[in-house]
Amino acid sequence: MKPLSPAPAAIAQPTAHELALSGSWTARGIGALPHRLASVRVASGTVAVADVAGIEALDTAGAWVLQKLLLRLRDEGMVVTLSGLRPQFAKLLEGVGEQVADRKHALAAGARPPAPILEALGRSAESALQQLVALLGFVGETALALAGCVVRPARLRWRPVLYNIRSAGFNALPIVGLLSFLLGVVVAYQGADQLRQYGANIFVADLVGLSMLREFAPLITAIIIAGRSGSAYAAQIGTMSVTEEIDAMRTLGIAPLDVLVVPKILALLIALPLLTVFADVLGVFGGMIMARAQLGVGFPEFLDRLVKAVSITSYLIGVCKAPVFAAIIAVVGCFHGFRAQGGADSVGRQTTRSVVQSIFLVIVADALFSVAFSALDL
Numbered sequence: 001m002k003p004l005s006p007a008p009a010a011i012a013q014p015t016a017h018e019l020a021l022s023g024s025w026t027a028r029g030i031g032a033l034p035h036r037l038a039s040v041r042v043a044s045g046t047v048a049v050a051d052v053a054g055i056e057a058l059d060t061a062g063a064w065v066l067q068k069l070l071l072r073l074r075d076e077g078m079v080v081t082l083s084g085l086r087p088q089f090a091k092l093l094e095g096v097g098e099q100v101a102d103r104k105h106a107l108a109a110g111a112r113p114p115a116p117i118l119e120a121l122g123r124s125a126e127s128a129l130q131q132l133v134a135l136l137g138f139v140g141e142t143a144l145a146l147a148g149c150v151v152r153p154a155r156l157r158w159r160p161v162l163y164n165i166r167s168a169g170f171n172a173l174p175i176v177g178l179l180s181f182l183l184g185v186v187v188a189y190q191g192a193d194q195l196r197q198y199g200a201n202i203f204v205a206d207l208v209g210l211s212m213l214r215e216f217a218p219l220i221t222a223i224i225i226a227g228r229s230g231s232a233y234a235a236q237i238g239t240m241s242v243t244e245e246i247d248a249m250r251t252l253g254i255a256p257l258d259v260l261v262v263p264k265i266l267a268l269l270i271a272l273p274l275l276t277v278f279a280d281v282l283g284v285f286g287g288m289i290m291a292r293a294q295l296g297v298g299f300p301e302f303l304d305r306l307v308k309a310v311s312i313t314s315y316l317i318g319v320c321k322a323p324v325f326a327a328i329i330a331v332v333g334c335f336h337g338f339r340a341q342g343g344a345d346s347v348g349r350q351t352t353r354s355v356v357q358s359i360f361l362v363i364v365a366d367a368l369f370s371v372a373f374s375a376l377d378l
Contacts, residue, residue, distance in 0.1 A: 009033045022054030025062025037069050053084025063096040138335045145257040160263035168229040169271025176221055180279035184286030187211055192294040201295040205305035208287030213318045217279040222325035226358035230333035234354035237337025238347035265330040272326035325362050332358045
């Protein structure tokens with residue numbers, strides 16, 4: 001004999017202050033009941049009793065509909081008490097009630113008018129200060145981890161270091177070389193017209209050499225690596241943080257900084273100066289080609305003037321900026337990766353912030369270098 005299917009969900013109102021709920025309050029049983037609940041009214045300022053002893057089955061969908069009804073009645077000034085609720089349904093109804101309340105509060109918060117300008121500015125300043133303090137703390141923890149690897153080299157994992165050198169250094173050669181070459185071409189092309197007017201064609205070597213070796217090559221290389229590798233660091237660590245892999249590492253007694261941060265910093269400290277030298281060569285080569293095409297300055301004349309115009313100090317200044325830029329990119333990228341939480345949306349936000357802040361700090365550091373070198377007369 002085929003078993004009887006449970007009765008559909010129903011609600012009755014025997015008196016003005018009583019509600020009687022019965023049937024199967026499930027996704028299949030509630031049917032069009034949510035639309036009929038809008039007509040349920042109880043006199044405001046009174047105490048109403050909802051008899052739920054007749055509910056045969058309850059799932060999340062039914063509990064959501066029931067909680068929305070109770071919440072509406074309470075918002076209208078009624079005190080509603082449940083009578084005859086089965087113990088197995090109480091926990092489910094309580095959990096769904098918290099979700100309904102949280103959603104209501106979130107919608108109410110989203111509907112608030114925008115905060116005054118001064119309040120928004122203050123909150124932004126407070127958030128920036130908190131982030132700065134957290135970043136400084138992360139820098140300190142990273143410095144301690146690096147010092148620990150120096151004291152005990154056995155802690156250092158060389159395979160991740162070599163892997164990051166390949167991914168952040170060798171694999172970045174094409175894009176760094178192409179953009180440096182084009183930048184050298186642009187610098188020589190822009191200066192060609194002005195130099196031609198004064199018959200100073202040969203000084204294009206001074207223009208290209210000093211601008212590329214001291215400023216453009218290290219700066220453009222750092223910006224490329226910040227967008228390419230810094231974002232990858234933030235996305236990788238952020239994904240691990242969201243999926244609780246980092247928590248699992250801590251549970252196993254593995255220090256996340258030793259495994260995820262230190263190898264990236266060491267690899268970038270090695271790779272970025274080498275990429276800067278590569279960018280120097282390609283940038284000067286691009287300038288040489290444009291000088292020959294626009295000014296008639298041959299390769300031998302260009303190189304002869306370049307050696308006289310660019311001192312070894314100017315060359316080393318550009319190369320010595322690279323380790324500082326590398327530390328900034330790696331630390332900021334890893335820092336924002338650890339701050340990701342919740343889901344993929346948070347990973348995307350932190351990745352974007354890591355790129356923006358890395359580029360901003362690299363440019364600020366370059367400006368500070370310029371001021372310091374100018375004060376030292378270098």
